[in-house]
Amino acid sequence: MINYRKAIVPVWTLATDDIQVPAVAGDGPMTAERLAELRGVLAGLADSPITTLEVHPLPDKLDRSRGISLDAVSPLAQHLSQLITQSARSSSAAATATAAGEGLFRMVVPAKVATQFGQGIVCSMPSKAVAGGIHGALMDSTTGKIAAGATFVPVGKVATAGAAGGAGATAGVAATGSVALTVAAPLVLMAVAVGVSAHADHKRQQAIQHITELLEQLHEQKLEDEHSELDGCRDAIDKATAILLDQGKIGASLGLDSAVHAINTALGKADRRLAQWQSALDKLPAGEAVEIGTLAKSFPGLDDQGGTFRAHLELAALAIALKQRVIILQAVEHAQSDPANLFENFARTLKADHQRLDTLQSSIAGVLERLSALELARPQSLRPVFTTGEVDRLMRAAHRIHKLGDSAMVDRRAADVAIEIARDKDGSVVVFPALPV
Secondary structure, eight states: OOOOTTOEEEEEEEESSOOOOOOOSOSSOBOHHHHHHHHHHHHHHOSSOEEEEEEEOOOSSOOGGGSEEEOTTSHHHHHHHHHHHHHHHHOHHHHHHHTTSOEEEEEEEOHHHHGGGOTTSOOOOBOSSSTTOBOOTTBOTTTSSBOOOOEEEEOOOOOOOOOSTTSOOOSEEOTTOSSOOEEOHHHHHHHHHHHHHHHHHHHHHHHHHHHHHHHHHHOOHHHHHHHHHHHTTHHHHHHHHHHHHTTOOOOGGGOHHHHHHHHHHHHHHHHHHHHHHHHHHHTSOTTOOBOHHHHHHHSTTTTSSSOHHHHHHHHHHHHHHHHHHHHHHHHHHHHHHOGGGHHHHHHHHHHHHHHHHHHHHHHHHHHHHHHHTOOBOOOOOSSSSOOHHHHHHHHHHHHHHHHHHHHHOOOOSOOOEEEEEEEOTTSOEEEOOOEEO
16 A cells, blocks of 8 residues: 655645746745645636645556656656756755655646646546545555545646757746646646656556457457557557657658548448437337337447447447547647647637547447436237346346446546656656546
8 A cells, every 4th residue: 555644745736837826835845735725725726727745655566557657858857857956956845756866746736727638538447456436656555545645745836947859838937826836737748748658658558448349249250340440550559659759750651541441431430330320219119118129229239248339339448449549649739730739729629629539439328328218118029928038137137237327427527637647767758547536
């Protein structure tokens, strides 16, 4: 169990622009509750995004396979190193916490800011270990929640740093503000971009696993071809992600254009299937029980553990996850093309492009909720009594259909988003999937 109850944790207040906010933080130590309140106040008062960044000891056991690795010369790693170096000169707490050269940095983006880069992109990832818990590098193994007993110490002003790699100002002080704000637009941009991309890739891995299991049962060549075409997009997306996060330029040789075409084609199929599902549900008699055979005509395999319908759902989930990664690439490219307006371009691009995906996801969730609420009728038969096998089949089908609503229950309320970054002694970093706080 990770226990930070007696730890002193430095915390930076990061802004993406030189802005002015009232003095609300103070210079003294804060509790986790006070820090959470501060985030909300700053988000409400500031016009530009303001985040906080904490540094904790690096845990002995950390599943790095979930994250995206970047070497020490990558822009994100360099921005973070500069912030650490400059802060250590003026803050003894920051110097002590970062002296080992390694640590687990936790950036929290307030809910108000999180909505700017796609409200529906980050949803809770259930923990297998704890009911209702979420995955997180700072998760307490007993409670399943982020350890909140540490004392947080605000890091004072840091010296202004110059541009790095053409990305604009990296770490400087907002001179006009009453609160010591470190202007770190590229650091926030890169952390959000990599964290959200890692989250989308985590969803892709889940969808791939589910589809593979389903297709092994179905043996349907057309669905196999759809799966293979989508899965083949990963290589181009991974290469493009690595190049952009190193502030390079994406060339045609990567094959990203063909990958985007395949993803958009899959999204088009998902839209058409969604329309067919909605039409089939609209045609059902309102308030009446429905036979499973009737449902199976429009939702084949609905009453089975696998089935074509469930494969179509997973293919849609895979296409959405891949599209989310592509959108991140496009947003980063737009932001880096205008170094003076980094985060605003990034947020604007993400929000606009995610509207279609949010609509598709919520519409599919609506279909699942409608299905789960249906009452199943007894199959029509000339025999007055059903066999035990027929009764068991009907009960299993009812249970599986009603459970469809569980996967559709996604909390769309805005939530603070945490992005955790493990930094090693050589300066390299691993960015974990963004998750709701």
